Structures are given as structure tokens and as C-alpha cells.
Amino acid sequence: MGGTPPLSPLAPAAFPDLPVIGGVEFATAQAGVKYKGRTDVMLARLAPGTSVAGVFTRSATRSAPVLDCQAKIGGDGTGAAAIIVNSGNSNAFTGRNGVESTRAVTTAAAKALGIEESRVFSSSTGVIGEPLPHDRITAKMAELSGALDAGGIAAAARAIMTTDTYPKGAAAEVSVGGQVVKIAGIAKGSGMIAPDMATMLVYIFTDAAIDRPVLQSMVSANADLTFNCITVDSDTSTSDTLLCAATGASGVRVTEKDTAFIDALRGVMLDLAHQVVKDGEGATKFVQIAVTGAASDADARVHAMSIANSPLVKTAIAGEDANWGRIVMAVGKSGAAADRDLLSIWFGDEQVADKGWRAPSYSEEACAAHMKGEEIDIRVDLGLGGGTATVWTCDLTHGYISINADYRS
Amino acid sequence: MGGTPPLSPLAPAAFPDLPVIGGVEFATAQAGVKYKGRTDVMLARLAPGTSVAGVFTRSATRSAPVLDCQAKIGGDGTGAAAIIVNSGNSNAFTGRNGVESTRAVTTAAAKALGIEESRVFSSSTGVIGEPLPHDRITAKMAELSGALDAGGIAAAARAIMTTDTYPKGAAAEVSVGGQVVKIAGIAKGSGMIAPDMATMLVYIFTDAAIDRPVLQSMVSANADLTFNCITVDSDTSTSDTLLCAATGASGVRVTEKDTAFIDALRGVMLDLAHQVVKDGEGATKFVQIAVTGAASDADARVHAMSIANSPLVKTAIAGEDANWGRIVMAVGKSGAAADRDLLSIWFGDEQVADKGWRAPSYSEEACAAHMKGEEIDIRVDLGLGGGTATVWTCDLTHGYISINADYRS
Numbered sequence: 001m002g003g004t005p006p007l008s009p010l011a012p013a014a015f016p017d018l019p020v021i022g023g024v025e026f027a028t029a030q031a032g033v034k035y036k037g038r039t040d041v042m043l044a045r046l047a048p049g050t051s052v053a054g055v056f057t058r059s060a061t062r063s064a065p066v067l068d069c070q071a072k073i074g075g076d077g078t079g080a081a082a083i084i085v086n087s088g089n090s091n092a093f094t095g096r097n098g099v100e101s102t103r104a105v106t107t108a109a110a111k112a113l114g115i116e117e118s119r120v121f122s123s124s125t126g127v128i129g130e131p132l133p134h135d136r137i138t139a140k141m142a143e144l145s146g147a148l149d150a151g152g153i154a155a156a157a158r159a160i161m162t163t164d165t166y167p168k169g170a171a172a173e174v175s176v177g178g179q180v181v182k183i184a185g186i187a188k189g190s191g192m193i194a195p196d197m198a199t200m201l202v203y204i205f206t207d208a209a210i211d212r213p214v215l216q217s218m219v220s221a222n223a224d225l226t227f228n229c230i231t232v233d234s235d236t237s238t239s240d241t242l243l244c245a246a247t248g249a250s251g252v253r254v255t256e257k258d259t260a261f262i263d264a265l266r267g268v269m270l271d272l273a274h275q276v277v278k279d280g281e282g283a284t285k286f287v288q289i290a291v292t293g294a295a296s297d298a299d300a301r302v303h304a305m306s307i308a309n310s311p312l313v314k315t316a317i318a319g320e321d322a323n324w325g326r327i328v329m330a331v332g333k334s335g336a337a338a339d340r341d342l343l344s345i346w347f348g349d350e351q352v353a354d355k356g357w358r359a360p361s362y363s364e365e366a367c368a369a370h371m372k373g374e375e376i377d378i379r380v381d382l383g384l385g386g387g388t389a390t391v392w393t394c395d396l397t398h399g400y401i402s403i404n405a406d407y408r409s
Numbered sequence: 410m411g412g413t414p415p416l417s418p419l420a421p422a423a424f425p426d427l428p429v430i431g432g433v434e435f436a437t438a439q440a441g442v443k444y445k446g447r448t449d450v451m452l453a454r455l456a457p458g459t460s461v462a463g464v465f466t467r468s469a470t471r472s473a474p475v476l477d478c479q480a481k482i483g484g485d486g487t488g489a490a491a492i493i494v495n496s497g498n499s500n501a502f503t504g505r506n507g508v509e510s511t512r513a514v515t516t517a518a519a520k521a522l523g524i525e526e527s528r529v530f531s532s533s534t535g536v537i538g539e540p541l542p543h544d545r546i547t548a549k550m551a552e553l554s555g556a557l558d559a560g561g562i563a564a565a566a567r568a569i570m571t572t573d574t575y576p577k578g579a580a581a582e583v584s585v586g587g588q589v590v591k592i593a594g595i596a597k598g599s600g601m602i603a604p605d606m607a608t609m610l611v612y613i614f615t616d617a618a619i620d621r622p623v624l625q626s627m628v629s630a631n632a633d634l635t636f637n638c639i640t641v642d643s644d645t646s647t648s649d650t651l652l653c654a655a656t657g658a659s660g661v662r663v664t665e666k667d668t669a670f671i672d673a674l675r676g677v678m679l680d681l682a683h684q685v686v687k688d689g690e691g692a693t694k695f696v697q698i699a700v701t702g703a704a705s706d707a708d709a710r711v712h713a714m715s716i717a718n719s720p721l722v723k724t725a726i727a728g729e730d731a732n733w734g735r736i737v738m739a740v741g742k743s744g745a746a747a748d749r750d751l752l753s754i755w756f757g758d759e760q761v762a763d764k765g766w767r768a769p770s771y772s773e774e775a776c777a778a779h780m781k782g783e784e785i786d787i788r789v790d791l792g793l794g795g796g797t798a799t800v801w802t803c804d805l806t807h808g809y810i811s812i813n814a815d816y817r818s
Contacts, residue, residue, distance in 0.1 A: 061741030061749045093737045093749065095766035128734025129767055311720070311805075312813055319814030325537025328502045332470030340470045340502065357504035358538055396720075398810050404721055405728030405806075 010278035010286050010374060010394075011166045018153050018171045018184040021205040023047035023247025026152030028159040029140040033133060034088030034126060039159035041137055043144040044203065045113055046081040050247045052121065053216035055223045057240035063092030064102045065122045066241060072118055076212055081119040083203060083243060084109045084137075085160050087188070091124040091132040101134040108138035112145040123201050123241045125188065126162055153205075157186035160201055163403060164188050164279050170271035174264035179252045181208040181261065185268050189276040200227065200276055202242040204268060209248030214256050218265060219244045226269040229301075229391045230277050277392050282399025285317050287376045287392065294387030299336035301389040303380065306334035314396035317376055322367035324352040327380060342383030347371065355383065419687035419695050419783060419803075420575045427562050427580045427593040430614040432456035432656025435561030437568040438549040442542060443497030443535060448568035450546055452553040453612065454522055455490040459656045461530065462625035464632045466649035472501030473511045474531045475650060481527055485621055490528040492612060492652055493518045493546075494569050496597070500533040500541040510543040517547035521554040532610050532650045534597065535571055562614075566595035569610055572812060573597050573688050579680035583673035588661045590617040590670065594677050598685040609636065609685055611651040613677060618657030623665050627674060628653045635678040638710075638800045639686050686801050691808025694726050696785045696801065703796030708745035710798040712789065715743035723805035726785055731776035733761040736789060751792030756780065764792065 024046055028039040046052070054073045056066050084105060091098045102122055110117040124132060157167035171184040189200035210218075223242060244265075246254075254261045278286050289307050294300035307313055310330040316323035324345050331338050341356035348370035351359040370376070376395075433455055437448040455461070463482045465475050493514060500507045511531055519526040533541060566576035580593040598609035619627075632651060653674075655663075663670045687695050698716050703709035716722055719739040725732035733754050740747050750765035757779035760768040779785070785804075 059738070059741035060743075060747040061737045061752070090734075093734060093752075093762070093765065095750065097766070128737055129762070311809070315810055315813035318810065321814070325499075325502060328470045328537055329468070332466075332468035334469075338469040341504065343470070343502075353502070353538070355504075356502065357506070396810065397814075398807050400720070401724055401727065401805065401807050401810060404724035405730070 006165065008165045008279045009284055012275065015154055015157065015167055016169050016171060018169050019173070019182045020150045021182055021184050021247065022207040022249025023050060024205045024245065025148035025150050026156040027144040027147040027149065028152065028155045029144050031086065031136045031140045033086050033136055039155065040087045041140060041144065042085050042156040042159040043109065043148070044083040044156065045148050046083070046245050047247045047249060048080045049078055050081050050245050051210050051212040051215045052081055053212060053219045053244045054121070055220055055227070055242040061093060063090055063124060064094060064098035065091055065124050068102045068106065069121050069123070069241060069243070072121060074212070074216070075118055077116060077119045079119055080113065080115045081121070081245070082109050082113055082115060083121050083123070083245070085123045085125070085201060086137055087160050087162050088126040089124055089130060089132045090126050090128050093129045094131055097131055101132040104134045105137050108141045112141040121243055125160065125201055153184060153186060160186070160188040162188060163281060166279060168272055168275040168279070170268045170275070172264040172268050174260050176208070176252050176254055176258050176261055179250065181206060181250045181252050181254065183265055183268050185272055187272040187276055189279070200240050200242070202227065202272060204242070204244040204265070206246050206265070207248070207250035208246050208252055208254040208261065209250070210246040210254045215244060215246050217256065218262050222262065222266040222269050226266060226273045229389070230273050230393065274392060277394050280394035281403045282397040282401070283394030284397055284399070285374060285376050285395040287317055287378065287394060288390065289393065290377070290379045290388070290390045291382065292379070292388045293381040293383045293385065294389070295337040295382070295385045296387040297389060298387070300387040301391070302336035303331050303334050303338070303382070304389045304391040306330045307378065307380070308391050308393035311396055314393070317371070318395035318397045320368070320371040322347045322352060322364070322371050327378065328353070331380065337384060338382055339384060344381045344383065346379040348377050415574065417574045417688045418693055421684065424563055424566065424576055425578050425580060427578050428582070428591045429559045430591055430593050430656065431616040431658025432459060433614045433654065434557035434559050435565040436553040436556040436558065437561065437564045438553050440495065440545045440549045442495050442545055448564065449496045450549055450553065451494050451565040451568040452518065452557070453492040453565065454557050455492070455654050456656045456658060457489045458487055459490050459654050460619055460621040460624045461490055462621060462628045462653045463530070464629055464651040470502060472499055472533060473503060473507035474500055474533050477511045477515065478530050478532070478650060478652070481530060483621070483625070484527055486525060486528045488528055489522065489524045490530070490654070491518050491522055491524060492530050492532070492654070494532045494534070494610060495546055496569050496571050497535040498533055498539060498541045499535050499537050502538045503540055506540055510541040513543045514546050517550045521550040530652055534569065534610055562593060562595060569595070569597040571597065572690060575688060577681055577684040577688070579677045579684070581673040581677050583670050585617070585661050585663055585667050585670055588659065590615060590659045590661050590663065592674055592677050594681055596681040596685055598688070609649050609651070611636065611681060613651070613653040613674070615653070615655050615674070616657070616659035617655050617661055617663040617670065618659070619655040619663045624653060624655050626665065627671050631671065631675040631678050635675060635682045638798070639682050639802065683801060686803050689803035690812045691806040691810070692803030693806055694783060694785050694804040696726060696787065696803060697799065698802065699786070699788045699797070699799045700791065701788070701797045702790040702792050702794065703798070704746040704791070704794045705796040706798060707796070709796040710800070711745035712740050712743050712747070712791070713798045713800040715739045716787065716789070717800050717802035720805055723802070726780070727804040727806045729777070729780040731756045731761060731773070731780050736787065737762070740789065746793060747791055748793060753790045753792065755788040757786050
């Protein structure tokens with residue numbers, strides 16, 4: 001990789017102060033998988049009885065660790081569990097060798113922690129198609145298991161970064177039946193971000209007690225409204241993994257009826273998803289695209305993603321140009337139902353197109369002022385029905401080219 | 410627009426010497442639709458009896474001139490015909506106003522040439538959503554009709570350019586039953602290029618005599634193998650138009666059995682399509698992507714286009730990086746059938762991946778040498794069946810960002 005990209009201008013002021021989640025401990029190490037002089041492995045130990053749910057990339061060429069996680073998730077073991085993650089190498093497209101590397105890492109973690117291998121979930125992120133030097137990771141296992149610390153989540157967020165320019169964390173507290181439960185999550189992701197899970201690793205922890213099938217359905221439904229609604233470059237990773245662990249340490253039982261908890265969990269997921277977009281490679285603008293009036297929610301999503309993935313829309317935003325003609329183009333090419341003469345478009349509060357024609361009230365100056373901001377709101381109404389969708393993306397800049405023409409991911 | 414982009418490094422050495430096609434005359438003018446100091450309108454007059462076939466954008470937000478052409482094509486009139494084209498304004502998303510502008514232009518051309526309005530085909534290319542100042546075009550109609558010249562095709566190719574860095578032309582001669590017929594074509598297109606016709610205007614002329622339905626089926630079939638197999642940025646124009654006019658001036662009748670003619674016509678179309686890609690905004694590399702072994706031809710095309718449209722693949726090529734991991738990623742996300750452990754990949758003659766794993770013979774140096782060339786060949790074999798497809802694209806560079814973050818198209 002060609003040096004460290006500069007901090008995203010959309011980065012939060014500081015990493016948030018994440019609460020300790022009972023039943024989870026973290027450790028990190030410098031294994032030298034690829035990067036030098038920084039941590040690149042993180043281990044999380046989860047207390048006995050923890051429920052683990054997951055959402056994964058739907059790529060047909062998914063990585064060995066993803067396939068291993070998918071095979072294990074739902075096994076409903078009750079012993080202690082663990083998550084082990086390395087950055088620098090994704091162990092994807094590595095054939096039988098990759099399966100063996102994954103097994104070597106999970107077996108070593110299981111042994112070091114005295115838990116069942118079937119309860120060890122692993123992720124790898126970084127370059128595709130190169131053998132994972134798993135012995136560098138297993139050599140650090142004793143150091144990792146000896147360093148476990150309930151307060152280590154911020155360090156864990158740093159260890160999993162690749163081209164990220166800042167670590168990503170989010171948290172919530174929510175009252176369930178008068179008792180407080182906590183949620184804290186971390187994520188990595190910057191490029192190769194698109195729906196069906198982005199190039200992302202996301203780990204979320206809560207001290208609520210939740211049956212695994214219930215936790216899985218909460219996480220899956222929330223992923224469709226958060227991580228599956230973001231895109232940086234329309235490219236989908238072979239490694240995307242979201243794991244959510246409910247330790248039960250609070251003693252508070254949460255069920256599918258606890259909508260306040262589900263909302264709080266979705267809030268943490270949306271916060272992390274937005275942070276990933278704001279760290280999109282080369283991003284200088286955070287863009288929300290809301291589509292209303294579509295023939296169906298599915299159609300609204302197709303239009304929104306067509307706009308969000310259009311290189312011409314994204315470069316216009318980079319150039320602070322309220323180029324609504326490119327929005328029209330992206331709606332027209334999406335394949336979902338549209339009637340040119342019913343289409344209306346807004347940039348911020350400014351209506352630029354009204355039922356297929358430039359809005360009479362359109363002010364280029366007011367629009368230009370909105371485009372100069374860091375947060376761009378685009379709204380499109382199809383005028384056809386009640387379908388809606390909201391997605392988030394970033395602009396396409398010289399920074400994206402610089403990062404990706406040099407970095408081998 | 411922010412100045413003229415530099416000439417594409419992939420530009421041909423010179424505009425080809427196109428033959429005069431009997432039955433066609435051209436004129437150009439400086440109407441000042443948007444550009445200053447250059448021609449921006451071209452008129453072609455077609456002899457009585459000319460058959461005209463067309464292929465058009467499938468965008469749901471297609472422009473007024475496209476809808477007008479589609480309504481007229483197939484009308485099978487026998488009088489003289491005309492094509493009138495302006496650059497600088499696409500007359501797209503201009504509501505009722507746009508319909509009236511198109512009608513004003515075609516009516517004026519019909520009157521100036523003394524032909525039926527139903528035989529006048531028009532195209533407009535340039536900025537979307539701004540009213541077409543059609544009176545600037547109609548004001549030039551007498552000048553245009555007085556300047557018609559059988560040798561004017563090269564000037565016509567220049568008048569229709571927008572962000573193109575060079576005019577595009579191609580020609581062929583073919584023997585049909587021992588008699589020679591000629592084909593000559595011109596095109597414009599540079600950005601907003603994707604299948605279902607790119608942001609392209611293409612006009613092809615032949616002196617063969619061909620019944621209109623036969624000509625239409627030849628053109629449609631050839632378009633699926635040429636213009637519908639190229640992509641610059643996955644964005645689809647609202648104005649794409651290909652018109653093919655057979656004047657019959659040679660007196661040589663061509664039917665659907667004349668495969669040599671069909672092949673020659675496809676050769677002209679493929680040449681023009683490749684020239685469009687080579688003038689892709691910011692392009693420095695011309696990329697051929699051939700997919701074999703797919704479950705079907707349709708699947709092969711989905712994989713090929715997923716690779717060709719991937720920003721991460723295109724930036725890697727810009728960086729001269731044989732990053733085959735990104736090819737794996739693009740195959741994996743495409744949605745078409747793939748088996749990771751049967752996938753093989755070549756860059757040029759160098760095999761980089763063999764059945765899901767780095768090829769034993771892989772030489773990074775040999776690959777790097779291929780990547781430094783201006784023409785990049787990528788081949789992917791799925792190992793599943795007999796489906797094949799070949800598509801063409803260019804790399805994604807800083808030049809694309811510079812052109813599109815400033816230019817309002």
C-alpha cells in the first residue's frame with residue numbers, strides 16, 4: 001500500500017467512549033501479518049452462555065473464514081466463545097490452504113482459551129489471494145489470551161483497520177423492563193463497500209440475555225435497514241462479516257417484543273454504517289438519498305442504489321455541482337418503474353425538478369450553497385406509489401483513485 | 410465545461426479517410442447552442458428510397474428526440490429523408506417544451522429540404538434538463554441546406570462531439586454478388602457509456618439497397634455484439650441513438666443472406682464502439698474482458714460487465730496492478746453462477762489463477778509487463794459450461810474525476 005491516506009474530513013472528532021459490556025474481554029497484538037509497527041490481531045472472549053448471531057457477504061467467492069463462520073453460526077453451543085480477527089490478509093481465494101489456515105487459527109484460539117473450536121469465530125481482512133501466514137497469528141495466542149481486558153474495545157477497533165483512516169465505534173444504553181442494558185460495537189470498512197454487506201467487519205456486543213434465533217432475526221432485520229443501505233463504490237467484498245454477541249451478563253432478558261432494544265441496536269448499527277461511509281475511500285461528502293413515491297419499496301431501493309452508485313452523480317457531488325440531470329439519468333437506467341413526467345427532485349430543501357421539468361422556484365444559488373456542505377441530501381419522488389427507501393453513500397474523488405490505483409486489496 | 414480535456418493517449422493517429430456514400434450529403438454549422446467557436450449542428454440529407462433503421466437507449470427517462478425517432482422509425486416512407494443533430498444540449502427532461510423544440514427543428518429541416526417531416530430524424534446531445542434554444546438551430550437551416558456536400562462526413566463527425574477528445578469514423582467496402590458496396594459511419598461518445606446503448610450518437614451510411622425490416626434486424630443483432638458490449642462508467646445516457654441509412658445508390662440489393670455484408674457492417678460498428686471506449690473520459694488503457702466457461706452466454710455477459718464496471722478493477726488497471734483478487738471479487742458479486750474453486754484468470758498470456766488458487770506458473774514480472782501496455786486483455790474461465798462473452802472498457806483515472814467533477818453534462 002502506498003502510504004497512509006489522510007484522515008477523512010468527515011471523521012468524527014474523537015472515538016466515542018464505549019461502555020464496558022459485561023461478559024466480553026478484548027486483547028490485541030502485533031503479529032506482523034502484513035503491516036509493521038501496528039496491531040493487526042484482535043481477540044474477544046465471550047462468557048459462557050453468550051448467543052452469537054451473524055450476517056455475511058453473499059458473494060459467490062466468499063472467503064474461508066466467512067464459510068467457517070457460516071458453518072458454525074446457529075450451532076447454539078453454551079460454552080464460552082471467542083472472536084479472532086486479523087487485518088492485512090483476507091484469506092480469500094486461497095483454496096484448501098485457506099481452509100487449513102482458518103482451522104489453524106481457530107484451533108489455536110480454542111486451545112489457548114480452553115473452549116470448543118466450534119465456538120471460535122474468525123475473520124480476516126486485507127489482500128485477496130495470498131496465503132495467510134497463520135503461524136504469525138498462532139504464535140501470538142498465548143500473549144493475547146494473557147492480555148484479555150474488559151476495557152480493550154477501543155484497541156480492538158484499531159487492530160482491525162485496513163485502509164480505514166479512523167477506528168469506528170458506537171454504543172447505546174436502553175431500558176428494558178426498568179433495567180438498563182448496554183450495547184457497544186466496532187467496525188472497519190472504507191472501500192469495496194456495497195450492499196449485501198459491505199467490505200466490512202462489524203462486531204457488536206450487548207450484556208442483554210437473548211435467545212440466539214431471536215438475536216439473529218433482530219440483527220438480520222436491522223442489517224437490511226443499515227449496513228445493506230450503504231455503498232461507497234458498488235463493489236462487494238468476499239469477507240463481509242457482522243457478528244453480534246449477547247452475553248446475558250446484565251441478567252436482563254430481551255425478546256422480540258422489546259422494540260426499544262431493537263431500535264437501540266439498529267441505532268448502533270446505523271451509526272457504524274454511517275461511519276463506514278464517512279470513511280469511504282477519498283470521501284469528502286456524506287450523501288443521503290431518499291426515494292419516495294416509488295411503485296414499491298423494492299423499486300425505491302433500486303432507484304436509490306442506482307443514484308448512489310452512479311460515477312457521474314458521485315463526481316458531480318465531488319465537484320459541488322447540483323447536476324440533477326445525472327439523477328434523472330440514474331433513475332432512467334435503473335430498470336425500476338419510472339415516469340419521466342412525474343419525477344421530482346430536491347437537493348436539500350431546494351426543489352430542482354417538478355414533475356419532469358425544471359422546478360419554477362429553482363434557485364441555482366440556493367442549491368449551490370447546499371452542495372458546498374459536507375452533508376448532501378438528495379430526495380427523489382417518483383409520483384407513482386407509496387414505495388420508499390433511504391440509502392447513504394459518499395462522493396467519488398481523486399482520493400479514491402489515488403488509494404485504489406496503488407493499494408493491492 | 411472546464412476547458413478541453415487533453416487528447417486521449419489511445420486516440421487513433423488520424424481520422425480515417427472515409428469513402429463518399431452515394432445518396433448522402435452533409436452540412437455543418439456553428440449555431441451556438443452552447444459551444445462557441447466550433448460547429449455544433451450537422452445535417453445529413455438522404456436520397457429518396459433510403460431505408461432507415463435505429464437502435465435507441467432503453468432509459469425510462471429518454472429524451473424528446475429519442476422518443477420522436479422511435480415514433481418515426483419503421484414508418485417506411487419512400488421520399489428523401491434527413492438526420493439533424495446538435496451538440497451542447499440533449500433536450501432531455503425538458504417536458505412539453507422539449508417535444509415542441511424537437512418538432513420545431515424537424516419541421517424547419519423538412520421545410521428547408523422539401524421533404525416530409527415524418528422522414529426527419531433528430532438527435533441532441535449535451536446537458537440534460539435545460540431548454541433547447543431551438544431557434545438558434547432553425548436560424549441556420551437555410552445555411553445548412555445550401556451547404557450540403559457529399560464529402561462532408563468528416564466535418565459532421567466533428568460537429569457532434571461533446572467531451573470527445575477526437576472525432577470517430579470507420580468504413581468498409583464489401584463485395585456482394587461481385588459488386589462493391591460501401592459503408593461509412595461516424596460516432597460520438599466519451600462518458601455516460603454503458604450497455605443498452607452508451608452515451609452515444611452513431612450514424613452509419615451505406616449505398617446498398619436493403620429493405621427496412623432487413624436492415625433493422627442486421628443493425629439490432631450487430632448492436633448486441635458491439636455497442637451493447639462496451640462500458641466506460643456503467644452510466645446510461647438518456648439520448649443514445651444509432652441510425653443506419655441504406656440509400657441504395659449502388660444499385661446492389663443486400664438481403665439477410667449476405668453474411669459478408671453483415672460482417673462488414675459489424676466490423677464498422679465494432680471499430681466505432683472501440684473508438685468510443687478509447688476516448689472514455691480519462692482513459693489511459695483499453696481493456697478487453699473475455700469470459701468463457703460460464704453456465705450460459707447471459708451469465709458470461711453478467712460476469713464480464715461486473716468486472717468491466719467495477720471501480721476497484723478499473724483503478725487497479727489504471728495503477729498497472731495485476732490485482733486479480735479484484736477480478737475474483739467482481740465475479741463473486743455479479744449474481745451469476747460461479748464456483749470459487751473452478752475459477753481461472755489470465756492477464757494477457759499469463760495465467761494468474763488456476764481453479765480457485767494462485768496459478769503455480771504465476772510470474773508477477775510477466776504480468777506487470779502486460780499491465781504496462783496500452784491494451785489489457787483479461788480472460789476469466791468459470792469452468793462451468795460453454796457460455797462466453799467479450800466486452801470492452803477502459804481504466805478509471807484521475808482524468809475521469811477531473812472531467813466529471815467540473816463538467817455539467
